[in-house]
Amino acid sequence: MATSDPSAPDRASGFRRLSDVRRLVRYVIAGSTAAGSHLATLTLLVELGGLRPLVASTVGFGVGLVVSYTLQRRWVFASLGRHRTLLPRFLTVIAVALLLNTVVVHLGTEVLTVHYALVQLVAFGLIPLNNYVLNSLWTFR
Template sequence: MEIMRQFIKYALVGAIGTILHTSVLIFLVEKEGFQPLIGSSAGFILSLIVSYYINLKWTFQLEKKKSFFYKYVIVSLSGLGINLLIMFLLVNLLGVWYIWAQVIVIIVVPISNFTLNRYWAFA
């Protein structure tokens, strides 16, 4: 089943992106003295670019088009927005422990991002 294969590849790319994002964050904060928001932003941007190219070539096996990248950025930012919304609602309004809220984020955001990327950004 092609969609399941793509989703597994997408999840692996997401894991690579998460490791890259977190590594940049830790390096910039711990070794270079940057503020966490700056380090996380740099990690997010680098992860977004690397993940885009791997998803383009490996997950969806497409040739580069400028419109793909712009749409991918929109999907990634919408995923970030969903992440922040879920965290705010669960942690700030409902008093859920932030780790449990993050578990929900880890389930919801990749599914929504994969769906948007497969049927819109890389369509």
């Protein structure tokens, strides 16, 4: 009868860690796609539409939200949950992100008068970790 070596790596936990890494990579790709759509919308609305950066960023946030939810539900977390359960949770997490985005864009563009694109990139850097943790543990669990 063979005994298992307690110092040997647990194969199941190794697969789980690899799965977590893959999910995190997918999250980064999905988030980058959503951020790109947000930034493109923001830029078009400011440069071609003449909107103020805060308004344009809010509209861009909405576009990014649709892209993000679709990719996260189907590809990142591969959730089989129903929209009526998942979407309100996702929107709660996004509401916190929108608040953070709004504060950063307002302070950066209106108070500090920094270029809107740079300010938006700062906001993009602050939001993803919070969203990943909340969506992983609550929204799409």
